[in-house]
Amino acid sequence: MKKIYMDYSATTPVKKEVLDEMIPYFTEHFGNASSAHSYGREVKSALTKARGQVANLINAKENEIYFTAGGTESDNWAIQGVAFSLKEKGNHIITSKIEHHGVLHICEYLEKHHGFEVTYLDVDSEGRIKLDELENAVTDKTILITIMFANNEIGTIQPIKEIGEIAKKHNILFHTDAVQAAGNIDIDVKELNIDLMSMSSHKIYGPKGIGALYIKTGVKLHSFIHGGAQERRRRAGTENIPAIVGYGKAAEIAKNTMDEHIERLTKLRTKLIEGIMENIPYTRVNGSIENRLPGNVNFSFEFIEGEGILLMLDMLGISASSGSACTSGSLDPSHVLMAIGLPHEIAHGSLRLSIGDFTTEEDIDYIIEKLPGVIEKLRSMSPLYLNKIKEQN
Numbered sequence: 001m002k003k004i005y006m007d008y009s010a011t012t013p014v015k016k017e018v019l020d021e022m023i024p025y026f027t028e029h030f031g032n033a034s035s036a037h038s039y040g041r042e043v044k045s046a047l048t049k050a051r052g053q054v055a056n057l058i059n060a061k062e063n064e065i066y067f068t069a070g071g072t073e074s075d076n077w078a079i080q081g082v083a084f085s086l087k088e089k090g091n092h093i094i095t096s097k098i099e100h101h102g103v104l105h106i107c108e109y110l111e112k113h114h115g116f117e118v119t120y121l122d123v124d125s126e127g128r129i130k131l132d133e134l135e136n137a138v139t140d141k142t143i144l145i146t147i148m149f150a151n152n153e154i155g156t157i158q159p160i161k162e163i164g165e166i167a168k169k170h171n172i173l174f175h176t177d178a179v180q181a182a183g184n185i186d187i188d189v190k191e192l193n194i195d196l197m198s199m200s201s202h203k204i205y206g207p208k209g210i211g212a213l214y215i216k217t218g219v220k221l222h223s224f225i226h227g228g229a230q231e232r233r234r235r236a237g238t239e240n241i242p243a244i245v246g247y248g249k250a251a252e253i254a255k256n257t258m259d260e261h262i263e264r265l266t267k268l269r270t271k272l273i274e275g276i277m278e279n280i281p282y283t284r285v286n287g288s289i290e291n292r293l294p295g296n297v298n299f300s301f302e303f304i305e306g307e308g309i310l311l312m313l314d315m316l317g318i319s320a321s322s323g324s325a326c327t328s329g330s331l332d333p334s335h336v337l338m339a340i341g342l343p344h345e346i347a348h349g350s351l352r353l354s355i356g357d358f359t360t361e362e363d364i365d366y367i368i369e370k371l372p373g374v375i376e377k378l379r380s381m382s383p384l385y386l387n388k389i390k391e392q393n
C-alpha cells in the first residue's frame with residue numbers, strides 16, 4: 001500500500017546526510033567533551049562546529065547558542081529562567097492563547113506555584129495577536145513577552161519584528177518559540193530584536209531530543225538544569241554529541257537550501273489548498289494565507305469529526321493530524337482553533353496536513369484524489385449533514 005507522510009509539523013525524518021555525520025560520534029569519536037585528552041578535544045571541536053552551524057541559521061553569534069534537550073526544554077528554561085531572575089523587578093508575563101503547551105504549561109505553573117501573573121492575549125481570526133492589545137497589556141511589572149514565531153497547528157506567522165520593537169521600547173525581554181520557524185523560514189534574531197529563542201532539531205530533519213536556546217549576549221536568566229560546567233555553566237549535563245552534530249548538519253542544510261525549500265513547499269501547499277477547496281464544499285482553510293509557514297495546511301470540514309477523517313486517511317496510507325484533541329484524551333477541540341473563533345463543531349472537523357522536503361507532487365495529487373471521497377463518506381453518515389441537505393431541498 002502507498003504510504004504518505006503528511007505530518008511534518010509533528011516530526012520529520014532524519015536526512016541521510018545528517019545521519020552520516022552523526023554515526024562516527026557514537027563509535028570512534030565517543031569522548032566526553034569535558035575531557036582534557038584527545039578524545040575530548042575531538043568532540044569538543046565537533047560541538048563548536050555544530051554551535052556555529054545553528055548560530056548561522058538565525059544570524060546569532062556562536063556563543064549565543066545553548067544546546068538543550070529540545071524545544072520544550074528551551075521554552076521552559078527561557079520562561080522560568082527569566083521569571084526567577086527578574087522576580088524582584090516584576091511578576092508579570094505576557095503570552096498568547098495559541099502557544100504550544102511547552103510555553104502555556106510553564107506559564108500556568110509559574111502562576112500557580114510562584115505568584116506570577118500571566119496575560120494570555122487573544123488572536124484574530126487568522127491567529128495573529130493584535131499589537132495594540134500587546135502594548136496595552138504592558139505594565140510596570142511586565143518582565144517578559146513570550147509569543148511564538150509560527151504556530152504548529154495553523155501555520156500562522158506572528159508580526160515578530162513589531163513585537164520585538166514593542167518589547168525593546170518598554171525594556172522588556174522578548175522570547176519566541178521558533179520551533180516551527182527556525183529552519184523553515186528566514187530568521188535574523190538581530191534584525192528582529194529577539195532576546196531568547198527556542199529551537200528544535202527534529203522539526204528540521206535532525207534527530208529528536210536535541211534543540212537549542214538562543215540567548216542574546218548580556219541577557220541574564222537562571223539556569224534550568226544544574227550540575228556540571230557544560231554550555232558555559234548555563235546548562236549542565238554531558239553533551240549529547242551525536243545529536244548535536246546531527247542538529248548542526250540539519251541546520252546547515254536548512255540554511256543552504258532555504259530559498260528552494262520555501263519555494264517548493266509553498267507551491268505544493270497552494271496546489272493542495274486549491275485542489276481541496278475546489279472539490280469539497282463546506283470547507284474552510286484555517287490560519288493566514290499570507291503569513292503562513294510554507295509546509296502547513298489546515299482545513300475544517302463542516303459536519304464531521306477530525307478523528308474519523310484521520311482513521312479513514314490512515315487506511316488509505318495517509319498520515320495526518322487533526323485539531324480535535326480526542327487523541328490527547330480530551331473532548332475539547334484544540335485551544336488554537338478555539339482561539340481563532342471556530343465554533344466547537346467546526347473545530348472538531350479539522351485536519352492538518354503538513355508537508356516537507358520529501359513530499360512529492362504525486363503525494364499531493366493522491367490526497368486531492370482521495371480526500372473528497374473520505375469527506376463525502378463521513379458526511380453521508382452525519383445526521384447534521386443530512387439535515388442540512390434536507391433543509392436545502
Ligand SMILES: *Cc1c(COP(=O)(O)O)cnc(C)c1O
Pocket residue numbers: 009010069070071072073100102148150151152177178179180200201202203209210211
Ligand atoms: C514541536 C514543538 C515544540 C516542542 O519541541 P520538542 O523538541 O518536541 O520538545 C515546541 N513548540 C512548538 C511550536 C513545536 O512545534
